[in-house]
Amino acid sequence: MxxxxxxxxxxxxxxxxxxEVVGDYxxxxxxxxxxxxxxxxxxxxxxxxxxxxxxxxxxxxxxxxxxxxxxxxxxxxxxxxxxxxxxxxxxxxxxxxxxxxxxxxxxSSGCVGVRSSWVDVERPLPDGLSVSKDTIFYAMGFVNDLAKTWRRTGGTHCTIIFDEVGGIVAYAEDIGRHNSVDKAVGKALVGGRDLSKCFMACTGRMAAGMVAKAYRVGIPILVSNTAPFSAGIELALRAGMTLVCFARPPHMLIYSRPERITGMPEY
Known part of the structure; x- marks a missing residue:
């Protein structure tokens, strides 16, 4: 093919x-x-x-x-x-x-994909997947480990797809956060993985376009180490997705469907 x-x-x-300038040197x-x-x-x-x-x-x-x-x-x-x-x-x-x-x-970094509306986001994703908070923190540790080009240049985004116990399914780097998602998803699909049983960890802000990409491939839990945008949160709520941002151990903010994250303290 x-x-x-x-x-x-x-x-x-x-x-x-x-x-390179460092102080007086x-x-x-x-x-x-x-x-x-x-x-x-x-x-x-x-x-x-x-x-x-x-x-x-x-x-x-x-x-x-x-x-x-x-x-x-x-x-x-x-x-x-x-x-x-x-x-x-x-x-x-x-x-x-x-x-x-x-x-x-x-x-490049992109705000949306080719489809500029979310009319295809009709049914909420099912509740089948749950992931422990410790697994999320464990998984986020791989973002810096696998982002080799980022460590050399500071100029890329990284996307990693994990299974429910934190095993690495696929990952990719790109100068655009949207592109890194596409590449990681493509690798996972070629590998025949069922993405409804996976969660995705990304660098970069969670705009609606990023959330929509995860929705369309059936990934119910989306994690970022940085900020969401309002449209990203609204779309995650509409899509029945769990959106976790600012995931930097031991801290995270869960903006939607927190019940998919297990091992949580009472709140």
């Missing part, structure tokens, strides 16, 4: 000269800096999006993006993914032309 005809010609980081350094590139996503020959992103894991990105944005229900709908840098071509015969959106999207 996946064919990489022309791999990305770029690394995800590059060195640049700079002058200065020196020349060559720090690593994240590479950003424009990648075109084409579905059945039509350009769906041009996205500023890290130029790696492009196949996983394409699959995750289509699932997270509601274009496909499963990978069975995709017959092929082919990378011809800087284009990613997806063949999905079941997607009609009218389903490809009304405009082409250009974004």
């Amino acid at each position: 996946i064919k990489n005809t022309y791999a990305s010609p770029l690394e995800t980081t590059s060195m640049y000269e700079a002058v 200065a020196r020349r350094v060559r720090p690593d800096v994240c590479v950003e590139e424009s990648v075109n996503l084409l579905v059945n020959g039509s350009r769906v999006a041009t996205i500023i992103m890290s130029p790696d894991d492009l196949e996983a990105f394409a699959l995750g993006y289509l699932k997270c944005e509601g274009f496909i229900r499963s990978l069975k709908e995709v017959s092929s993914v082919e990378v011809k840098w800087p284009d990613v071509h997806v063949s999905a015969p079941g997607i009609e032309g009218d389903d490809l959106g009304l405009w082409m999207e250009v974004r």
